[in-house]
Amino acid sequence: MKYGYFDDKNMEYVITTPTTPLPWINYLGSxxxxxxxxxxxxxxxxxxxxxxxxxxxxxxxxxxxxxxxxxxxxxxxxxxxxxxxxxxxxxxxxxxxxxxxxxxxxxxxxxxxxxxxxxxxxxxxxxxxxxxxxxxxxxxxxxxxxxxxxxxxxxxxxxxxxxxxxxLSTGEVEIEGSVIYHKTEYRERRNHYAIFSVNxxxxxxxxxxxxxxxxxxxxxxxxxxxxxxxxxxxxxxxxxxxxxxxxxxxxxxxxxxxxxxLGYIENPKEEKFTEPGIINKARAYDLIQRYQTSEQVDKALADLQEYWQKLLSRYQVHSANDKVNRMVNIWNQYQCMVTFNMSRSASYYESGIGRGMGFRDSCQDLLGFVHLIPERARERIIDIASTQFEDGSAYHQYQPLTKRGNSDIGSGFNDDPLWLIACTSAYVRETGDTSILTETVPFENDWDKAAPLMEHLKRSLNFTITHKGPHGLPLIGRADWNDCLNLNCFSEHPGESFQTYGPSEGPVAESVFIAGMFVKYGEEYAQLAELMGDHDEAARARSEVATMYNAVLNYGWDGEWFLRAYDAYGNKVGSKECEEGQIYIEPQGFCVLAGIGVKEGLAQKALKSVKEKLDTKYGIMILQPAYTRYHLELGEITSYPPGYKENAGIFCHNNPWVSIAETVVGNGNRAFEIYSKTCPAYVEEFSEIHRTEPYVYSQMIAGADAPRHGEAKNSWLTGTAAWTFVNISQYILGLRPTHSGLMIDPCVPEGFGDFCLERYYRGTNYHIQVKNPSNVQKGVKEVIVDGEVIEGNIIPIVDRKDVFVEVIMG
Amino acid sequence: MKYGYFDDKNMEYVITTPTTPLPWINYLGSxxxxxxxxxxxxxxxxxxxxxxxxxxxxxxxxxxxxxxxxxxxxxxxxxxxxxxxxxxxxxxxxxxxxxxxxxxxxxxxxxxxxxxxxxxxxxxxxxxxxxxxxxxxxxxxxxxxxxxxxxxxxxxxxxxxxxxxxxLSTGEVEIEGSVIYHKTEYRERRNHYAIFSVNxxxxxxxxxxxxxxxxxxxxxxxxxxxxxxxxxxxxxxxxxxxxxxxxxxxxxxxxxxxxxxLGYIENPKEEKFTEPGIINKARAYDLIQRYQTSEQVDKALADLQEYWQKLLSRYQVHSANDKVNRMVNIWNQYQCMVTFNMSRSASYYESGIGRGMGFRDSCQDLLGFVHLIPERARERIIDIASTQFEDGSAYHQYQPLTKRGNSDIGSGFNDDPLWLIACTSAYVRETGDTSILTETVPFENDWDKAAPLMEHLKRSLNFTITHKGPHGLPLIGRADWNDCLNLNCFSEHPGESFQTYGPSEGPVAESVFIAGMFVKYGEEYAQLAELMGDHDEAARARSEVATMYNAVLNYGWDGEWFLRAYDAYGNKVGSKECEEGQIYIEPQGFCVLAGIGVKEGLAQKALKSVKEKLDTKYGIMILQPAYTRYHLELGEITSYPPGYKENAGIFCHNNPWVSIAETVVGNGNRAFEIYSKTCPAYVEEFSEIHRTEPYVYSQMIAGADAPRHGEAKNSWLTGTAAWTFVNISQYILGLRPTHSGLMIDPCVPEGFGDFCLERYYRGTNYHIQVKNPSNVQKGVKEVIVDGEVIEGNIIPIVDRKDVFVEVIMG
The missing domain is CATH 2.70.98.40 (Glycoside hydrolase, family 65, N-terminal domain)
Incomplete structure (x- = not known):
């Protein structure tokens, strides 16, 4: 059942009834x-x-x-x-x-x-x-x-x-003409007031x-x-x-x-009042004057629309699939920008007062907007890296206004350091701007402790290398990407934060997921080292990657799928030996997308297990079987009722990892099936079950164990937006920035047909036509750039405004 | 305008319309x-x-x-x-x-x-x-x-x-018969659930x-x-x-x-479940069984009513003034008990999530309930004293569940230590239980640092003695009783807590109010020392009191009233020299009730100034003229709009200090006038202006500068309850516990007439008839105890169940 429709021409979602299952919102402001x-x-x-x-x-x-x-x-x-x-x-x-x-x-x-x-x-x-x-x-x-x-x-x-x-005693206002001034606390330490006016x-x-x-x-x-x-x-x-x-x-x-x-006005401290107690309204008058007429307002709206059109034009697809087109061209990129603007702070599920910016969240979100606003992505990378500790670990959260690490939470989330490599790599591949790597960046916001960004990345890498457990796998610390898998926590009392209770480190509990990350981002680090001309460092990194790869094969494989972790007792998590939680999604997705087990045939096996054990009509669940009781040694993940959130919910964030993994093994049908199951434009059809907005992703969909299977929650601010955009744009449609140019390597479902891509990349507009005469899922037979057939599938970087590319799959 | 009436016989307030100006609440539970x-x-x-x-x-x-x-x-x-x-x-x-x-x-x-x-x-x-x-x-x-x-x-x-x-993902329930069980988070770390059932x-x-x-x-x-x-x-x-x-x-x-x-059930951890996921309901069944029939419920209500009747019977007055009777016998004592139970945590203005228990709040609240529940008062004194630091200072707040000091707030509120003397003195005068003084009590909840309570009191006294400023007056620290007078804070940015921003100490800013407290509670300390046989210590304390007394006369007197303080620059606060805030209520009330300036005739002058400068038909304002702008050097007090809260509001808490002060100088008419202006039973008549409940005190009434002059806020949980009860019961009706017995020394308005007091004190029921044949405001001519005229006006302590006393004023 639908409660509206997409108006692609106007780039709008049109809601035709006020009684949507939940409030369906939009964000204003950029x-x-x-x-x-x-x-x-x-x-x-x-x-x-x-x-x-x-x-x-x-x-x-x-x-x-x-x-x-x-x-x-x-x-x-x-x-x-x-x-x-x-x-x-x-x-x-x-x-x-x-x-x-x-x-x-x-x-x-x-x-x-x-x-x-x-x-x-x-x-x-x-x-x-x-x-x-x-x-x-x-x-x-x-x-x-x-x-x-x-x-x-x-x-x-x-x-x-x-x-x-x-x-209840402080509220104050002024009224002048048609303008109502809200000035609570302006008399004392605030230099700002708000207005609500009408023309x-x-x-x-x-x-x-x-x-x-x-x-x-x-x-x-x-x-x-x-x-x-x-x-x-x-x-x-x-x-x-x-x-x-x-x-x-x-x-x-x-x-x-x-x-x-409705306006916000700040006055310089010395210009607060025009007479005792009366606020200086000059800036308000100015603001109001700019929006007095219909023409002024229409112009401002036109400017805004132009801004968005220009922004989104950096990646556009034209295929026979309207749903893919509208998600890629409009809504998925739009959601990435909203996630950038809001930093997970304010949605209808994030109350706006809860938390700072997450280190790993911000790094991952960046993957979705780096092509749109590379300058601001650069700035954010520097901000994030500035909160890193000298040993390579990182504050798990930082405050957006002060940009300082949040010491209430501290560090100990052992995947955090590697995400810094991920986002820096993405930025350099997008922009070619290697100057960021030599930029001096402080540790812990302390300029007495500063080093080039590349040194930060090295410490990130080394943090994992120097924090391994009994099986040579990375120690998990407080948690890895799955904040709710708390293997060193052992919390027994309500009110204790699973994320900060107990020791931040444990010498035994290991994460196979971080191992997968290390293999992926270790290689990306090696590429950055090469870019900087440091081939020894690249070789060292690749050697460490190989060691980790083997550790995963030796100790991270459960027979039909990858293990999730070892707990603080050295017991397996996410194994057929477990009573509950026998298989987890994260290592299957991330190990395979990192390439682990592909040549050994384990990757394919793992993905088959995902399909058999975790798949539902609404997406892939995070684990199965759901935990039916609290496991002290596993933490928050077992605190949720079965089917919700990390306890066997469909966590949309990691569904694209599996979809990407399927493209790695060349399975376009399955990759797209996974993509479409959580894709808003597809989900729109059963909005009465899904309930959240059908134009953006939600964080979570209730899994098969839940009474409300298929119901989504926590829409808008989720890493899902970034990862899905990476998946559809770079892996399924297959246009992937590399250090030497745009790689084109689609992996599409049968019958997807030909399609065009428009991509603004390093100053050039690429107009790419992808033809698939043999209806293959993957494989590029020929790439013709401005009429010339090139070697391989990486479109070289050129100093031209427009480049026309023809790609023949087969 | 009234929205109901007092039903004194049933000890109820009867509200006759649902549309009261604000919700009028009650507290259930004890x-x-x-x-x-x-x-x-x-x-x-x-x-x-x-x-x-x-x-x-x-x-x-x-x-x-x-x-x-x-x-x-x-x-x-x-x-x-x-x-x-x-x-x-x-x-x-x-x-x-x-x-x-x-x-x-x-x-x-x-x-x-x-x-x-x-x-x-x-x-x-x-x-x-x-x-x-x-x-x-x-x-x-x-x-x-x-x-x-x-x-x-x-x-x-x-x-x-x-x-x-x-x-939004955690809520869980069970239903069995007519019982609905709320068990969110019970599956994990909670051992409790709630029920809502019907018989x-x-x-x-x-x-x-x-x-x-x-x-x-x-x-x-x-x-x-x-x-x-x-x-x-x-x-x-x-x-x-x-x-x-x-x-x-x-x-x-x-x-x-x-x-x-509606019930709350806790299970032992090992008895949480009867089968996987199903809560053990045995304790719920038991509870429900106890309230299945009308007889059971009626019995429970009768028990509750008996409890309250017995409790309140410890102080009863029967006078010609119904309003005084109902406040003293029912509502004022009831409010004192609610304040004890709630510890300022939960009212319709305290949201229940904001704060711990205040050190000074708890000490003062105790003055109002020590006669009702002396055993629990004893316990609380020990709890409070346990949060004291070794140097005599104190955590300003402590957590009710852990009973530990709140280090977020810390110390530095320099009146805090003296309130510990106030409440201990009240307890010993009520009970005669000097064993509390020798009880070993830790500092900072650390048993390695422990000393007898009397030593704690000594350190309280010494803290003031060793923290004086340039004029020999006590340093104010972060603030004294008036939390909003922050003379060492200098906060310039919103969000900074006035109470904790800036240094906790300053070497210059002094408080005349604390000086008044020192004179009063220094003497009470001396009396305790004497009780313990330590006459040297008593003499030392009295000598320090005398020194302070002189410091107030020399440096704390402004000509027509007492100064409030000296700020961090050594400038006067609450002086005719000031641009705003020329006179404050607190030092006038507390210095005079401590006896300062009475024999010099300054007390009377100060009280006259209060009447001229601060009085309104709705009570005495905290200061005049109100601050119309923010004074960086004064802090939060100047952050409120004129007439509200500490900025020239009528702070009900300190009105009784002035009323008591008036009894000290023998002015029964004025003492009672002040009492009646904020007295709920009087205020009831203009509930449409006052707005809060007419059966309990509110913290604050808007002062003359406020658009809503006369409107009350923050009802129920306020030190006003305790201080008003002290005022009416001990000073106006004049029955005051001393170390040697009950002193009877009424100070009533002309025409108040004869009255009876029933008082349970140290195991004896005192039946006291006060006769005022000459219609004097103050003065006791004769006290007849069980038929025998006694010397003086202190009814001696006896080992009898009932004592009949006749008091002749004149």
Missing amino acids: DEFFSLISNTCGGYSFYKDAKLLRLTRYRYNNVPTDTGGKYYYIKDGDTVWNPGWQPTKTPLDSYECRHGLGYSRFHSSKNEIEASLLCFVPQKDSCEINKLTLTNKSNQAKELTLFSFVEWCLWNADDDMKNFQRN SPIDGFDTSRDDFLGPYRGFDSPVAVESGKCTGSIASGWSPIASHEINITLAPGESREFIFL | DEFFSLISNTCGGYSFYKDAKLLRLTRYRYNNVPTDTGGKYYYIKDGDTVWNPGWQPTKTPLDSYECRHGLGYSRFHSSKNEIEASLLCFVPQKDSCEINKLTLTNKSNQAKELTLFSFVEWCLWNADDDMKNFQRN SPIDGFDTSRDDFLGPYRGFDSPVAVESGKCTGSIASGWSPIASHEINITLAPGESREFIFL
Whole structure:
């Protein structure tokens, strides 16, 4: 069952009912000012940091679902309705929500009044624009009253929902003309305030929530709206809001347009006030003036659309498969950018106050956006590397504002160091910019301890080399990629963090997954060393890789699949010998994509086992059989009910690893089958089961053991976006950046047909036509570059604006 | 305007409308299981710790106000209503909420159905009982469907509102008969679960919130209730709830009674399961069996009522003033007990997840309950003293469960040490138990560093003696009683805690308030030293007191009132020389109640200044003029808008200090005027302005500078309760425990008339008749004990069960 459709031409997802299974959201903003907006106008805005500078209040997991947002109430006689349906939930005569790239539009109507609402954050200003157009489609004049509504958050979103003994006394506002200024704490240490304005005279306002809503009333029935009149309240403590009242007469056929602006303003400390207690509004006036007219707003939207179009043009596919086209060209790349912007901080599942940026998360996310914004990727690599310790280990998380490591969590996640190689390699392969490798980067943000980035990568590599267990496999530490497999934790009491409780190191527990990573990223490190001319170092790395490869074959193979780990007692994890959790997905995916066991025929066996043991119609589960009881020696993974999250859920992040692994062994059919099972454009068809947005990936889908098998959770901010884009763009469609150029090596399902790729790479636009006359799954017979057949399948780097390539599979 | 009335006979406050200005709550529970319940059935329950073991979910500052609680929906044809009005808000034909001591009752009716709901936590079990009685008052048979509802919190209330990427996947329940078991995380590290049961067969149930409510619906319109039928949902992640459906036929005049039980069960680790995954329910069966019948429930309620009656009988007054009687005999003592039970952790303003127990808070709270539960007061003194440092300073907060100091906050609040003397002195004067003084108590909870409690008190005293500033006045450190006067902080950025930012010590900033405390509690220390036979130490203390007394006179007097402090630059705070904040309440109250300046005539002058400069019709403001801008050198106090909180709000906590001070100078009229201005029983008359509960004190009332002058905030958990009880019971009514017996020294307003006091003290019931034939405000002419006139006004301690005393004022 679908609740909407893709409008590929406009690059929008069109939602045709407000009652989606869950709120389906979009992100507005691409730089410093961000908003989350759902298909019923729920959501909130913040400046830079979702915890510390939250502009509007939002209550997660509230009842009714997703109440709180930027609302417009239209009072038409006794009928009150909202363009986004919520919060009044008055049945609409028509409804449509279009989530586009950085904007959302609502079109709805009731009793012959049409409302059109456009919401976006312009590129260069710290504000959200809401353009509301009301049209009288009847043949009688209509008297309407329009009420706007936002509820201010008192800036720190965490404190805002806890510290009532203070917060209920601090709220302050100013009103001037049609502009409501929220200035709580501005009188003391804040140099910023927020505004909510409209480009029209107003007939009333409210700034006190309790006065606007009336006692014991909800957002669905504000007393001010019911009575048709704001009260003119001036908030003094309690909950400040902003509501404008505008009385409107519309002649038959007449339209009127209102531009509302929610803005964030910072003043220099010495320019805070114009007179005692009165905020300096000059910057607000400037901002408002830039969005007074329809033309100004339309121009800003056009600029935004152009930005996105240009950005996404860096990788485009045109195939016979619409679903692949729309995911690659629009939604998957868009999600990668949102993940970059949000750093896993704020979604409808991440409350925006929980965590810093993950070391491994950021490294992996980068794989998905490095081709879009290589300059910012470079910056982020330096930031990440700056939190590394001198011994090569790393802070597991760091703070986005200070960019410093989070000592509450510390280090001990032994896969972290290798991810730094992964993202640096990806960056250099994308850009050819080897200067990053010689850039001086501090350890622990301490410039007294600094070294070239290449030295950081060496320490990453050496960390694994010097931290091996009894079988010569990497020690796992607190956890590897699977944060919930805690082999040195042994937590017995609720409230103890599985990630930080117990010792950060153990001398026995080993990870086969990290071994797979080492084989893959050890080779990528060797290539970087070669690029730098250090062939001895490259050879050393490859020798270590070979040693690890053998350790995996000798101690990491269980007979039909790769083991997952050895626990702190030296017992196998993910083995047929286990009572539960006999097979895990991660080592099958990562060992094979690293090439382990391919020539020995083990890779194929492992992938067969994945299909037999872990596959479901909704994707590949993380492990089987699910853990039915808590295993002290395994940690959080066994804390979840069977089928959910790491305990045998379908973790979308690692499904592409298996898909990539299938391309490594040349199985295009199976690679694509795996791709399509979790692919939003495919999943759209059964949205009533999947429930989350059908245009983006979710972190997890309930596995076969769960009562809600097939139901997704934690949409938007997940490494899935990056890894799926790597999979579809580089392995299935097969256009892979290397140090010497773009390799073309598709691995497609039978019947996929010919396709074109447009790729902006190192200053050149590559126009690539892939022909598959023999309908093979893999294999490139011929590559013709600007009319010339080349040797091999790596399109050389050239100094031309456009390159035309023809690729013949076979 | 009133929204109810006091029913003194039943010791209840009766609320006659559900739409009180704010939710008016009560506390259920007196030992380990607690519930907050509002007059519309909002609220939540927890076991021991409101953060870590929250049973049911509650959303603070929600819209609509106060939604979320234990709800009963009565479906009578197309009409659905709740006995507590919320959440359907269906207009009721009658409504009444009675908040009693540890229980609340609701009586309401709709369409000739009467509902009576009794809610309480029995004394010996970890559960809340809800007895619901439905009566058909019509002369036709009625078919009703009853739905119960609670929403489970996933135990950790902080994590519950943040960590959705985990929490939405963990919820688990079991259902057996009429019992719904909430067992989220029981499969792993929790050994506890919760139950919601009813003593009747059920016709259906729901345990998944989304199934019960239906998509996008609120608590006001669950789809299950609307359709008349639960769905039988089994929660699997998301939000587990418990709802019973019971179909009822009531003949004309027939009543039916249902006993609902919300319980908390802990199992020994080795007895968690009866079979894999199935929780051991034996303890739940036992608990449920104890509350199966009306007789059992009535007995438990009677026991509870007896407990409270006995407890409160330790201090009773019978005067011509009903308001004084009801506050002293019922509500003020009740609030003191609630403050003891909650330790400032959970009210409708303290979200239950914010803070540990305050050192100074706990010491002061003890002044209000030491006569009620001396054994537990003793225990608490030992706990508090155990967090003291060896140098006499103290952790400013400590954790109630671990009883260890909170190192996040640390020490540096230089009044803290002296409060330990205050509460120990109060305990010894109440009980005569000097053994506490020789009890060995650790420093910093470290038994290697332990000393007798008397040594702790000595270090408290010495801390002040050894931490004086340029004027010989005590250094203030981070802050004294007024946490918001931060003279060494100099915070310039939002998010910095005023209490912990900057140095904890400063060599210049001094507090006149601490000087007042030193004079008062230095003398009380000297008395304890004498009790222990250490007359040299007593003399030393008194000599130090004298030195301090002189320092206050020399450097703490501003001409018409006492200074508040010297800031870090040595500038005066609370002086006529200041631009803002010229006079503060605290030093006027505390210096005078310590006796400073009485014989010099300064005390009277200071109190006159208070009346002239700080008094309002709603109480005495903390300072004047209010700070209109942020003063970096003063800290948080200047961060509040004028008139709120510490910035010129009426801080109820220190109003009694001034009232006591007035009794010290013999001004009964003024003492009582001050008492009555913030006294709930007086305030009740203008509840529409005051807004918080009219049966308990609030922390703060908005001062004259605030737009909402007279509006109270932060009701229930405030030191106001203790200090007001000390004021009315010991100073105005004048019955004061001393080391040699009960001193009787009333200071009453003219016309107060004769009154009786009943006091249980050191094993004896004192029946005291106070006669005031000359209508004096102060002065005791004669005290007759069991027929014998005694010397002085201290009733000697005797070894008899009853003592009859006649007191003649004059």
